Amino acid sequence: MVRQPLIAATLAALTFASPVLAQSTAMQMSDSERSAFRAEVRAYLMENPEVIFEAVSEFERRNQAQQGEMDLALVEINAEAIFDDGHSWATGNLDGDITLVEFMDYRCGFCRRAQPEVLSMLEADGNIRLIIKELPILGPDSEIMSRFAVAVQQLAGDEAYGAVHDALMAWEGSVTPDDLRSIAADIGFDAEPALAAMNSPEVNQVLNENRALAQRLQISGTPTFVMGDGTGGELLRGYMPAAEMSNVVTRLRG
Numbered sequence: 001m002v003r004q005p006l007i008a009a010t011l012a013a014l015t016f017a018s019p020v021l022a023q024s025t026a027m028q029m030s031d032s033e034r035s036a037f038r039a040e041v042r043a044y045l046m047e048n049p050e051v052i053f054e055a056v057s058e059f060e061r062r063n064q065a066q067q068g069e070m071d072l073a074l075v076e077i078n079a080e081a082i083f084d085d086g087h088s089w090a091t092g093n094l095d096g097d098i099t100l101v102e103f104m105d106y107r108c109g110f111c112r113r114a115q116p117e118v119l120s121m122l123e124a125d126g127n128i129r130l131i132i133k134e135l136p137i138l139g140p141d142s143e144i145m146s147r148f149a150v151a152v153q154q155l156a157g158d159e160a161y162g163a164v165h166d167a168l169m170a171w172e173g174s175v176t177p178d179d180l181r182s183i184a185a186d187i188g189f190d191a192e193p194a195l196a197a198m199n200s201p202e203v204n205q206v207l208n209e210n211r212a213l214a215q216r217l218q219i220s221g222t223p224t225f226v227m228g229d230g231t232g233g234e235l236l237r238g239y240m241p242a243a244e245m246s247n248v249v250t251r252l253r254g
Contacts (some may be wrong), residue, residue: 071235074217075226081213083230087206088131089153089161092122096129098249099233101226103214106145106168107138108222110239115169117242124242125249132165133210135222141174147198148180150206155193163187227252 029037075082083099092100102118104111122128134150136142145168153161167183168175177195184191197203217226217235225236227248234248 071217072232075228075235076232078213078216079228079231079233081209082217082226082233083131083228085209085213087209088133089158089165090129090131091162092128092130093126094129096127097229098125098127098252099129099131099228099230100245101131101133103133103135103210103219103222103224105136105138105142105222106149106171107136107142111223112169114223114239117240117245121242121245121249125246128249133213134207135210135214135219135224136207137222144175144180144198145171146207147203148194150203151194151197151200152184152189154202155197156189160187160189 082101088101100118100122102111102114104114118130122130134146136146149161149164149168152164164183164187167187171179171183180195181191184194214224217224219237221238223239225240225245227233227236227245229252233252236245236248240248
């Protein structure tokens with residue numbers, strides 16, 4: 001049989017890009033034609049294996065594009081809960097034209113790695129607001145730390161929360177109530193009211209709202225960032241160095 005590379009390449013691409021259509025095409029063939037078709041596709045792919053990688057690359061590109069479009073829609077639909085939920089701690093330029101929202105976990109190594117990058121970008125830019133959303137997903141210690149931090153914010157205010165947040169981000173190993181008392185003492189406030197409020201309905205509400213929002217945004221890991229103008233923006237999944245985040249800021253500002 002004389003090979004027809006163009007037909008074989010087209011059918012090979014069809015097989016990867018649209019398996020259902022390829023199967024439908026194959027079903028219209030006789031047994032001998034189907035056997036010849038399979039042999040032709042196999043021979044072409046063996047001689048031109050780069051076609052497989054090209055098809056996979058194109059498939060991933062399309063998936064990423066679709067995910068990006070979906071993420072834009074998810075941010076826009078949930079903009080109020082993301083940028084103005086009424087309870088999340090904010091720092092940086094509170095009147096900044098760009099807001100960076102971080103879903104974080106105190107036990108997350110990449111969250112710790114991201115913290116100096118985020119602070120560096122805020123300092124260098126000067127026109128960015130940062131919002132922190134507690135999302136404890138890495139076990140009991142994560143839960144304890146987040147509950148204590150939220151309770152501190154509710155009872156002692158934003159300044160105390162900021163100090164506790166920084167201390168917990170730098171904390172190594174497990175955490176006990178005595179450890180939390182020590183952190184509070186170093187900062188200069190009484191930990192007992194916050195310890196007593198860690199399982200309060202008010203703390204539960206904050207964490208439940210954060211978890212529900214993360215689920216709606218299809219967030220499965222930390223850190224995850226949302227960057228935008230308050231009405232919409234981009235989802236940035238995973239750790240990003242300051243330079244890459246700054247590029248997103250530039251793109252958003254147009």
